[in-house]
Amino acid sequence: MRTIRLGLARIRYETKGYFRAPDTVFFSFLFPIVMLGIFTAAFSRAGDIRPGPGSVDHVSVGAYYLPGMLAAGVLLSGVQNLAVDIAGEKGDGTLKRLGGTPLSPISYFIGKIGRVFATGLLQAALLLIVARIVFDVALPDEWSAWATFAWTFVLGTAASALLGVALSALPRSSRSATAVVVPILLVLQFISGVYIQFSILPTWMQNLASAFPIKWLAQGMRAAFLPDAFKALEQHGAWDLGWVAVWLAVWLVVGLVASRLTFRWIRRDA
Template identity: 75%
Template sequence: MSTQTSTTAAGPARGARPTRVGDGAGGRPSRLAVGITRIGHEVRGYFRTPDAVFFTFLFPLIMLGIFTAAFSSSGDIQAGPGSEGISVGAYYLPGLLAAGMLLSGVQNLAIDIAMEKSDGTLKRLGGTPLSPVSYFLGKIGQVFVTGVLQAALLLLAAATVFGIALPTEPEKWLTFAWVFVLGVGTSALLGIALSAVPRSGKSAAAVVIPILLVLQFISGVYLQFYVLPEWMQNVASLFPLKWMAQGMRAVFLPEDFAVLEQNEVWDLGWVAVALLLWLVIGLVASKLTFRWIRRDA
């Protein structure tokens, strides 16, 4: 007994595996550590897929260039007589930033996960010790990384190529930060939940893209929100993209443009409430609908 006691006091028994920082029970890496590791894997896989990069990463930048070139001769947009005028590109920039978050999260993940279910990738992962939590963290982390890169590229092009003036007030960028974080997180979770809808990977794009295209048209991305009929604005208010675009307009448009919103104010409090509500809905729906394999497989 004395020998055993002295061995324990001196250190771990011979051959025992030392516990590493971040290890879980039994010396295995924690779910968080595995999830962080998977972020790099997911980001590399994303940029190796040309169609995903084009339709979710570069698409908002291309649309900003088209809007700026097509409507550059139509003059500035004004909120009313005597108000500060802004270029067409400056007006559409906030909506395209919001659309980029939606595409990176909802469209990218919904189609990507549906394809992984269809080709058997999820079934193989389900046979490993990988936790769904770690899998979610990898996917959500990938959306945040690509979303940040996409927004930075769009803002850089707006300022240097299209001559759009960006805000200089710190409080504006603070608003941008929390709208961006809530918008990207909500979009990622809704993308995971929506991936359960397509019956196969081949049908995923046909199911997901039309839904998002309609939302972009009624939420102030491709059409000026204030010219839409009231009933369409009310429908758009039921979905997160409208609030993401409104939050971004509060950051990048002059203050007098607030009168063009549905309630004639930026309503940033309601922007936060709406996005938090959809974040919870996306989290619950993801937990309830996610399966390594389809139930009807």
């Protein structure tokens, strides 16, 4: 119980610290909103997007890109933020000092992951509000769609947070953290249907993207927010929500095991 209480106290501390860093808030909290605005402004003149030639189903450009931006927000809040943040704490000695306190790694993890859930939920809510009010995106009116969004968000956020903890061990220094982490995530977003329509990517690229969680996270979000006819644009012509859940759960376990094996209060080479 003491471990949990310390972890819950860390959530508040971590969240307050997050909002005190304006650059972090902008590039991870507001970035999906900015990107949604750019895509909507750039491609709206071409007309609505349809799942196929002659299809009666269609959505606006903003509505089509909204699920991808939600997935990108989860990825940025979890993997990128935590990987860079923890690498920075290793570099400036924060983790070394925390290692000399009664704080356990579990309490530390609870604080970090809790912050990701808190900020990720706020980020998603703000993105949905802006999409509805500013870009006139019609949101789902069925509870099943929101249920799909909810479990996809929870699984995706948990997996992203744990993968962020694990990935923080990769940079050799805090100064190189951003240079190491950001390109990896940027490439994965481009090949996973976040910024480019997944159906137009070559088959080998689709297969490669299917091995990583962002593709399944984006697919789950599309299943929640796009009309059912748009499943024809997916790799197998279906939403495959069962596989979305399986792959996100697999990456959650991978992140949990990897973070447990790689996390150290002090770098081994320090």
